[in-house]
Amino acid sequence: MSVDIETVKRVAKLARIAVDDEEAARMTGELNAILGFVEQLGGVDVADVEPMTSVIPTAIKMRQDEVTDGSKAEDVVANAPAGDDNFFVVPKVVE
Amino acid sequence: MTDPSLTQLTIAQAREKLAAREVSALELTEAYLAAIEAANEALNAYIVVTPDKAREMARASDARIAKGEAGALEGIPLGVKDLFATEGVHTQAASHILDGFEPRYESTVTANLWADGAVMLGKLNMDEFAMGSSNETSYYGPVVNPWRAEGDNKALVPGGSSGGSAAAVAAWLCAGATATDTGGSIRQPAAFTATVGIKPTYGRCSRWGIVAFASSLDQAGPIARDVRDAAILLKSMASVDPRDTTSVDRPVPDYEAAVGQSVKGLKIGIPKEYRIDGMPDEIEALWQKGVEWMREAGAEIVDISLPHTKYALPAYYIVAPAEASSNLARYDGVRYGLRVPGGDVTQMYEKTRAEGFGREVKRRVMIGTYVLSAGYYDAYYLRAQKVRTLIKRDFEEAFAAGVDAILTPATPSAAFGIAEQDMDADPVKMYLNDIFTVTVNMAGLPGIAVPAGLDGKGLPLGLQLIGRPFDEETLFRTGHVIEQAAGRFAPKRWW
Numbered sequence: 001m002s003v004d005i006e007t008v009k010r011v012a013k014l015a016r017i018a019v020d021d022e023e024a025a026r027m028t029g030e031l032n033a034i035l036g037f038v039e040q041l042g043g044v045d046v047a048d049v050e051p052m053t054s055v056i057p058t059a060i061k062m063r064q065d066e067v068t069d070g071s072k073a074e075d076v077v078a079n080a081p082a083g084d085d086n087f088f089v090v091p092k093v094v095e
Numbered sequence: 096m097t098d099p100s101l102t103q104l105t106i107a108q109a110r111e112k113l114a115a116r117e118v119s120a121l122e123l124t125e126a127y128l129a130a131i132e133a134a135n136e137a138l139n140a141y142i143v144v145t146p147d148k149a150r151e152m153a154r155a156s157d158a159r160i161a162k163g164e165a166g167a168l169e170g171i172p173l174g175v176k177d178l179f180a181t182e183g184v185h186t187q188a189a190s191h192i193l194d195g196f197e198p199r200y201e202s203t204v205t206a207n208l209w210a211d212g213a214v215m216l217g218k219l220n221m222d223e224f225a226m227g228s229s230n231e232t233s234y235y236g237p238v239v240n241p242w243r244a245e246g247d248n249k250a251l252v253p254g255g256s257s258g259g260s261a262a263a264v265a266a267w268l269c270a271g272a273t274a275t276d277t278g279g280s281i282r283q284p285a286a287f288t289a290t291v292g293i294k295p296t297y298g299r300c301s302r303w304g305i306v307a308f309a310s311s312l313d314q315a316g317p318i319a320r321d322v323r324d325a326a327i328l329l330k331s332m333a334s335v336d337p338r339d340t341t342s343v344d345r346p347v348p349d350y351e352a353a354v355g356q357s358v359k360g361l362k363i364g365i366p367k368e369y370r371i372d373g374m375p376d377e378i379e380a381l382w383q384k385g386v387e388w389m390r391e392a393g394a395e396i397v398d399i400s401l402p403h404t405k406y407a408l409p410a411y412y413i414v415a416p417a418e419a420s421s422n423l424a425r426y427d428g429v430r431y432g433l434r435v436p437g438g439d440v441t442q443m444y445e446k447t448r449a450e451g452f453g454r455e456v457k458r459r460v461m462i463g464t465y466v467l468s469a470g471y472y473d474a475y476y477l478r479a480q481k482v483r484t485l486i487k488r489d490f491e492e493a494f495a496a497g498v499d500a501i502l503t504p505a506t507p508s509a510a511f512g513i514a515e516q517d518m519d520a521d522p523v524k525m526y527l528n529d530i531f532t533v534t535v536n537m538a539g540l541p542g543i544a545v546p547a548g549l550d551g552k553g554l555p556l557g558l559q560l561i562g563r564p565f566d567e568e569t570l571f572r573t574g575h576v577i578e579q580a581a582g583r584f585a586p587k588r589w590w
Contacts, residue, residue: 017445035462056343058341063337081434090429
């Protein structure tokens, strides 16, 4: 499978990365090189093979249902590029 | 005045001198700070040096030594890859998008090191978000390998993504360093700089507080001057951590005790699939030497087959970008780091991510988004995860047949030049660097790279040993045999 420039622009939109036409054209070539490389997986017989979900067999850990952390609003917002009174500030979303 | 010879000590040697009070932790730290000051402009291994913090930690170490309360790494100065969260200190995964980020918490791995008395010298350069094999994708510029070809001044890459860690250890700018490995990012730079690097079994070191790249593949480990030092560091880094659900609940063994143990009777597998087309004769010859060394030490050599080896790299380039595209969705200009204003919130996201991510990171996020997008999931991601099951099965069958460890080359070449044209033009060329290391991540196994010789140009080459899950001890045993036979290698100082 290969991608065209329109697909690249659509994927960039999904990934929330702004690209101009020149960049999209360059990426099309690069992405097709990578997709061409992974194409060889099509030659592997994977019938009746389970997909890997966990590389080391482990049971999901259980813990007590209790509060172990929290009340750190200042720490949480400390690195925000824009904040106000322990809230994150973003451009207007709702008119 | 500082004594430059102090930086030549291994961790084991420094530990003895500190215990005997022949040197203080502060003197040792000052020697490293002076070495960094003199070398970092040329090598660019450190992004940030933290001299005040280092001196404060060293003084505290001296106080504990005086009281007889020294920890396992008391007073040992270490460098930390920029991927590890360090409280109040630059943690940006060498990316522009994390500009100014100083976490309010400490990663489990680094917290373990400080609890054992280690001293932090600063944060080490790396490929952006650990995506790269040459350290050239860093926002802070490439790291220069302290090794150069004989009679040639050309700057070489130290490998990646833990290029700063490997270069700093090789150039005596820290006694040891933390690193991480998603497809070879500890072992490949170790091989390029004649240092020892081990990627432990998935789940051995906590991932808590390590900036995530591909969560099912990422593991932390040390880069050190020799096998013993790597064992000492891994003992402190590894732990059982309730804050990482994939941290495995097994006690951490005393890895150092394995160093020097006989390998007599161990079965070492040689996988024929690692003999790839176009592999330089020197790598093949080095591999044969490794076989001889193991045989002379009393190990039994057996030929094995890992038939799905060649599919590991293509499967990796689906799984890793898919997980990365999901993990990196959090960088949106809202909670931390860079924000580039836009007309509305979506434009703000798009502009922030366009400016904040470098080319390689964008490429991988794009691939990941594509293979996970509607209609392609089964063809790419699901198939890759099935292939991964087959890769793991190959190893399981070899181990079930009695193989204790597998010996392979670490990399398909020695260090190459910075800004090499053909690598720049074709991303897949760069990816091929990880051809011998990536299988290990796909199967979650431990792997160690040990320096084994120099090529015709005088550049280091390494061998890799792959072990059973949680059998890092056999890797330290067998790795030590290679080290003893091959000898030690150090770069000629030019910086």
